[in-house]
Amino acid sequence: MTELPGGPSLAERLTEVTGRIADAAREAGRDPADLTTIVVTKFHPASLVRDLHALGVRDFGENRHQEAREKAAELADLDLSWHFIGQLQTKKARQVRDYARVIHSIDREPLVAALAAGSPPLDVFLQVNLTDDPERGGARPVEVPALADAIAAAEGLRLLGVMGVAPLDEEPRAAFARLRELGEAVARAVPGATAMSAGMSHDFREAIAEGATHLRIGTAITGNRPVRV
């Protein structure tokens, strides 16, 4: 890990980011208690999750199935909520149900079929591609209404709302405003699907201003990710 000697500790970074999130919420006229912060621990060892748990964190995000499954197994003694936030292969999707409480990346109907049925119900977000690049994860905006209907109709799935990642080449607030509008349309069609998963280390303030309820924050809290070899 690239920790500078004398740099802020994990506890200090967590406190600092939690404070900035609360400030952003109040600036937007929102109650900080209405926000869920998911700490993204991808590439980091399970020991970091353990340290964050000791500091009170319960919601963790991972974006690769194999890594997530291994960490969840290693940390099965802790009361954790795992959020799967990455691209999901249809044939692996079912396995994610074994450890994840929430999946943020439902972006096509085959995934709905693969994940449907089972108890307890699985909470999911519909991921929207906010870029023009079809290779990026997420449903295209035109596909959102039909996909939302499919999720709502599936047994054992509960649609919480929409999820998005701001494009690198656009002001994040504008991208999150589009996500918010799509989310409002989803919420009109699917009662209760009012949540919005948006905001990362560098754009959570803009996401909160546009109504994000679930923030996915990695490096601002964990420090830089170890380089994967």
Ligand SMILES: *Cc1c(COP(=O)(O)O)cnc(C)c1O
């Ligand atoms: C890695 C990741 C994050 C966290 O990113 P940071 O910039 O480290 O805060 C959030 N969402 C998704 C989908 C990610 O893959």
